[in-house]
Amino acid sequence: MTWTFITIPASHYCDKARWALDRAGIAYVEHGHVPLLHWREALKQRGTRTVPILVHDGGVATDSTDILHLIDAQLPAERRLFPVDPELRAQVEAWEDRFDKSLGPATRRVVYHHLLIDKPLMVDVLGANTPPHEVTILKVCFPLIARLMRRGMNITPQKAAQSREKLHAIFADVGAALADGRRYLVGDRLTAADVAFAALASPMLLPDGHPKLHVAPERGSAAMQADIAALRATPAGQFALRLYREERAA
Ligand SMILES: N[C@@H](CCC(=O)N[C@@H](CS)C(=O)NCC(=O)O)C(=O)O
Structure with missing residues (x-):
């Protein structure tokens, strides 16, 4: 399944998560919205109002930090954004x-x-x-x-x-x-x-x-x-x- 990335494209929290996705080479489709008009699609996902939201194989991540951790779990230790040390x-x-x-x-x-x-x-x-x-x-x-x-x-x-x-x-x-x-x-x-x-x-x-x-x-x-x-x-x-x-x- 290709992951779905729901965003306000210019949002800085969204680029924090997008950066991690791009760096890991993960394939995703981005659904960008105008602020406030993002609510309709966002609220369908676990009732959250904020973006970024990542709909992935194992569920839905609704916070940029959670998205970074989720992506780190796919990477070898030396490529992770959160060091093992x-x-x-x-x-x-x-x-x-x-x-x-x-x-x-x-x-x-x-x-x-x-x-x-x-x-x-x-x-x-x-x-x-x-x-x-x-x-x-x-x-x-x-x-x-x-x-x-x-x-x-x-x-x-x-x-x-x-x-x-x-x-x-x-x-x-x-x-x-x-x-x-x-x-x-x-x-x-x-x-x-x-x-x-x-x-x-x-x-x-x-x-x-x-x-x-x-x-x-x-x-x-x-x-x-x-x-x-x-x-x-x-x-x-x-x-x-x-x-x-x-x-x-x-
Ligand atoms: N802690 C959240 C914050 C995300 C956040 O504040 N997103 C803003 C966009 S910059 C948002 O969706 N605001 C819309 C709203 O509050 O309705 C994260 O890191 O993902």
Whole structure:
């Protein structure tokens, strides 16, 4: 059976899981949806509302971290995203957990703070790789969808400013961890810590090598471009861009 991967294509949690699928060479069919319109297909799977969702041979995985573990189980120890060594594994899990809980939501709030005031960009970013009728609904119902998303994710200028600060604090900690010249956050090869950091930061970095996020540099407001440039310029931003260029694209 070919696995089914249900997503919001531009979602950063979805690219975290997609990265693991692609890296393992697993065949899957992706069903991409516009946010909110993903609920219909998502809710059919164990009643979850969030994506990514992976429908696989053995059942359904409804969380990006569960998907990484599921894929790891198919790989030899030296290719796994979670190292077998208990000490390294604990470090990877600690980073990954922090990125899932703090980085992902902060990135999302700052990105939507910029996108929700720019309908053409929002339609291009969120409509790409989704069914045409969903793009039409997104265009026609944009004010309603934008209002629901703003409310659902508590997006206000003040909250976006707090999330921006949180992003910079996380980027500073990642930069400090890399300051000794290491190429990966834990150990000497790619782990779930690196994948989670790069993927969950990706909407604020727009890295080359991202399979679904293609935004021309001149798109978006000056404020959005300034936020992206500031994060890209940091050591952690450069690290994530390198991971997309060298590891994700491969
Ligand atoms: N802990 C989940 C979080 C996933 C998540 O927050 N997904 C967002 C997309 S970025 C979502 O589906 N939001 C839609 C909603 O909450 O209705 C995971 O790692 O998979």
